[in-house]
Amino acid sequence: MKPLTKNLWRNIRDSLGRFIAIVIIIMLGVLLFVGVKATGPALKDSLNTTVKADHLADSQLLATTGVTNAQVKAAQSVSGTQAEAVKxxxxxxxxxxxxxxxxxxxxxxxxxxxxxxxxxxxxxxxxxxxxxxxxxxxxxxxxxxxxxxxxxxxxxxxxxxxxxxxxxxxxxxxxxxxxxxxxxxxxxxxxxxxxxxMPVASQLNIRFPGLQKRDTFSSSYKDAVAAKMKQVKRRVKAQAQKDLQTMIEAKIVQAATKKATAQATAAGMPASAAATTAQAAVQKQQATLKKQADTRAQKQLTTSLTWQTRSDLPGFGDYGGSADRIAAIANVFPVFFFLVAALITFTTVSRMVEEARAQIGTFKALGYSKWAIARNYLAYAALAGLFGGVIGVFAGNLSIPRIVLSLYKNYIPLKQIVTLQWPLIALSIGLALIATLGAAIIVVRNELTEKPAALMRPRAPKSAKRILLERITPLWSRLSFNQKVSYRNLFRYKSRLIMTILGIAGGTALILTGFGIKDSITATGTLQYGDVVHYQAIARLADGKTPAAARTILKKSNAYRSAGAVSSAVGKLSANGHQISDVNLFAPSSGTTLEPYVSLHSTKTNQKLTLPHSGIVITSKVAKSLKVGTGDRLKITTTDGKKHSFKIKGIAKNYVGHFAYLANASYRQLAGQHTTPNALLVRLRPQTTKQNDRLAKRLLNHHAIVGISFTTTAKKTLNNMSSMLDPIVLIFILLSAVLSFVVLYNLNNINVSERIRELSTIKVLGFFDREVTMYISRESIVQTIVGILFGYGLGNLLTAYILQQAETADVVFPLTISLTGYLTATLLMIGFTAIVTWLTHRRLQRVDMVEALKSNE
Incomplete structure (x- = not known):
């Protein structure tokens, strides 16, 4: 082997701890970056494969009047369409x-x-x-x-x-x-x-085989389905109208024939003659009968067809939302994680090359070319970067998505599909090499510009300067000698101070962010059903039934507390060229407040809002989607075609769903003066799910109430949303903790290596082992405290940004980090510092002072 090659392997062997530390830091950064970034696509690919294999319908029609064979053929007449009628x-x-x-x-x-x-x-x-x-x-x-x-x-x-x-x-x-x-x-x-x-089917399933290769959650798929469905709906609706006309006409003709036959028989005609006479009378009135059939068909057709897409299926939208949230989080958290890892790696490689100044000078003096010398250290950095990068990309790409999919599979029947994300792998390895090889190139290039004689001498230490603390005489005078030395050294090596604080702050911020994501998603349900919504159920009244009748039934339950009558509707809101559908509209039966069932607080002042006599109060997400504010106007179109324009009088806090609130007088302007309450907001004492089920059964057995929904169902959905992210958050916290420890150990190791002559000197002067350890650990303790405090702020900023990226169209995640998160992050960083201090103490006990103090001359 050539001398330089031997030197490379000797350097790796002699500094194996540092080499492994670089590999681990790069591996962790790449593992999380690739693993989390690959999880979103894996979730979507797995579901896409599952629904493709099981031929999930792209759309379906629910028809109260039934689905005929003619309607199935009408749907199939659209090119590339499969259709099946189902009972x-x-x-x-x-x-x-x-x-x-x-x-x-x-x-x-x-x-x-x-x-x-x-x-x-x-x-x-x-x-x-x-x-x-x-x-x-x-x-x-x-x-x-x-x-x-x-x-x-x-x-x-x-x-x-x-x-x-x-x-x-x-x-x-x-x-x-x-x-x-x-x-x-x-x-x-x-x-x-x-x-x-059943005489006919009631559901029509529609599938487009040509669209199955597309991502079911993508815009291109949804747009393509919408375009196809536009044709399908038109043809099926036309055929349904014909079928309904034929059916109604047949019933009318049948009834008319029966009536005419009965009349003819009562005149004393024989049965056969009576039937012939009746048929002639019916044919004579055929035009009138057909007109009646057409009128009735038009009236009934508008309420008989209900179209749904995949996003309307139970749980489908939530799954897609979870995959999107993970993808959004993956654009922030792993990137920051990787940046921390890359920054520490860059520092480690830079210090490694700087420590080899004497070697570089020796090789240069022996006549080796700059490239030959540089290759030795570039290879060291490249090997560490490649080892860490390759291990990280494959471990991350194959492990984290599989872990998440395995946990999802507990309640979602998925076919696990995890593919290697080659563009992501290439990017990760490229970034890993920039962090390692890039650092080596910059430092080696600078070192090679110096003369061999200068390189073979140690770099002159930085001169000490007075620090700000020294100017505070009462405080400075009370510090011991060792404390003064430690504080001077802290500010003497500013780059080391900054890097250590950044490393500790980054680790603290990452751990805190992991808890923050979990806590904030959980807080969504807590705030929505604690600060905003105070009712436990919504009971929908039957047509023509009064709230008093429904209350009579509710009062028979031991869980009943109170019930407020409201007018409720669903509408589309539009303003400034933007629109948002499925907005829940509520108005009290009288007055200008929904208390104690709903509390509205201003997003700006947090003051309670009352409903204006004229105007509307909308929730924050509605305002954001429509890009409107207080004083602007918007238009409401209800599902039954009622329209009205309102001035926005307030924007209220809300965390789940889209809502708009009006006073009773304003609601009458929209729905009509003779509008009556059609729902009850019901407050109940705490009940189990089974108790809720029994109450619902009793209520639905009475004709006054046609439906009841409990807020516990929405809470359960939010809890599922949170639990779906649990594995990702746990991975964040664990890997962040490991990275924090490795970073602390590595930075402390560098610090000790750089100052080994200084530490050996004070040891020769008679300092005890514990004093020598504290001489350098006192700096680590101060840096840890500052880093943790800085990490609190950084963690909040990072969490807030991630939550903003992860928000869905109708869910707000309020920034919330529990005390548990702060305590865990703090205790972990303190614990890691203590472990590193102990390891440093053991190392300093074994220092060869004579070897360390040898002259380099």
Whole structure:
């Protein structure tokens, strides 16, 4: 081996601790950067693969008047469209009288394929397949399952032959809502199609095979589906109108024939003659009858068709939102993490080359070229960067996404797809080499400009200067000699001071941010259902029913506290060329306040807002989406076509959903003077989920209330949102802690190496081992305290920026970091400092003072 090559391996061997430290720091930075950045795509790729394999419908139609074969053909007439009619309805069944989403099973169906988890699909008329989550309710293969009489099936009892997952229900926490039972769908079930006892299908599933290669959450996919659906809707609606006209006309003709036949018979005609006479009378009135049929068809058609896309399916939007939030977080946290790692690496490599000044001078004096000398140190840096980078990219790309997907799989049936993100891998290794090789290039280049004689002599130490603390005489005079030396050394080496403080602050900030993300997402639900919303349920009144009638039913519950009547609607708000749909509108039955059910506080002053007699109060997200403020005007269009323009009189704090609030007088301007309350905001004492379910069942059995929803359902969704990010946050905290320790150890190691002659000198002068350790550790303690305090501010800034990036269209994450986060970050940094101090003490005990104090002359 050549001398320079031997020297390279000797340098690695002699400074193995530093080499490994560089590798670990780069590995951690790259691992988190690549791993978290790859998690968002992995989540979406896994779901895309799952829904593609199971042929999830791109859109579906729910038709109250039924789906005919002609409508299926009308949908299929659009190029590249598959369509299947499905018999579907909500039913009551099982030992707990659960609400079930019941489907008719057909072996030939190709859209929304079932994925069996156990057992088999139904092959006989008395068999049923249940949702996989029904197992949690105690159902097993071979058991009998019985439906209520009200379900209207051909038979009531079936044998359970299998459990399955459906691509239409991607997560286990929600199966939607219904207007029967307790209003909450518990699971889905499939029975043979003919057992549904329905003359026609009620659902039309539509799929576009040509669009399945696109990301289901991408804009290009959504735009393409919208364009296709525009044609499908037009053709299906036209056919549905024809079918409805034909059906109504047939019923009218049938009724007219029956009436004419009865009249002819009462004149004493024979049955056959009476029928002929009746038919002639009907034909004579055919034009009038057709006109009546057309009028009725137009009236009924507007309420018979409900279109849905994938984003309307239970849990689908939440999953996409979680993947987007992780992707948004990945644009900030791992980048900052990597910057901290790169900064420390840059410093470490720079110090490593500076310490080799004597070697560089010797090689230069022996006649080696600058490139030959530089290659030795560049190779050292490149090897450390490549080892750390390669280990980090593959460990990160393959481990973190799989860990997250495994945790998601506990309640989402996913096919795990993790692909190597090659552009990301190339970028990460490139950045790793910039941090290591780049530092070596800069420092080696500077060192090689000096003469060999200057390089073989140690660099002159920095001269000491008076520090600010010395000018505070009363304080300075009370410090011991060792303390004065430590404080002077702190400010003597400013670059070392800055780097150490930045390293500690970066570690503290990263740990704090991990807790901050978790705490802030959790705080969303706490603030929404603690500071803003104080009701526990919304009860929807039946048409023509008064709030008093509904209150009479509610008062029979021991959990009842009070109920406030409101007028409620859903509308579209528009202003300045922007619009936002599905905004919840609320107005009290009288007065200008919704207290004690809803508290509105100004986003600017935090003062309570009252509803203006004329005008509107909107929530913060609505104002941000429409780019409006107090004093601007906006237009409301309700789902039933009512329109009105209002002046914005206030912007209220809100954390979940879109809301707009009006006084009763303002609401009447929108909906009409004869508008009556159509909902109750209900305050209840704390109840379990089962108690809520029993209350809902009792209420829905009365005709005064047609639906009830509990805020616990929304809270559960928010909790799921938080739990989905738990694995990512835990990874953040653990890796941040490891990075912090390695950074502290490495910086302290550099500090000791640079000052080994100084430390050996004071040891020769008779300082005890503990005093020698404290001589340098006192500086570390001060730097740790300053770094932690600086890290608090940096952590808050980083958390706030990440939350801003992670916000969704209708959810606000308030900056919240619990005391636990601060304590954990602080104690970890103090603990790491203590461990490093102990390791330093052990090292200083073994220092060879004679070797360290040898002259370099």
């Amino acid at each position: 579907f309805k909500y039913a009551i069944g099982g030992k707990a009288s659960d609400v079930v989403a019941l489907y008719g099973y057909r072996k030939t169906a190709t859209i929304n394929r079932l994925h069996l988890t156990s057992g088999r699909l139904p092959t006989h008329h008395n068999e049923i397949v249940l949702d996989s989550i029904a197992k949690k309710s105690g159902y097993k293969l071979g058991q009998h399952y019985t439906f209520a009489r009200s379900s209207g099936l051909s038979r009531r009892t079936y044998t359970i032959t299998g459990f399955a997952d459906s691509p239409a229900y991607i997560e286990d926490t929600s199966r939607g809502s219904a207007n029967i039972g307790d209003g909450t769908v518990r699971y889905f079930a499939y029975i043979p199609d003919q057992q549904m006892n």
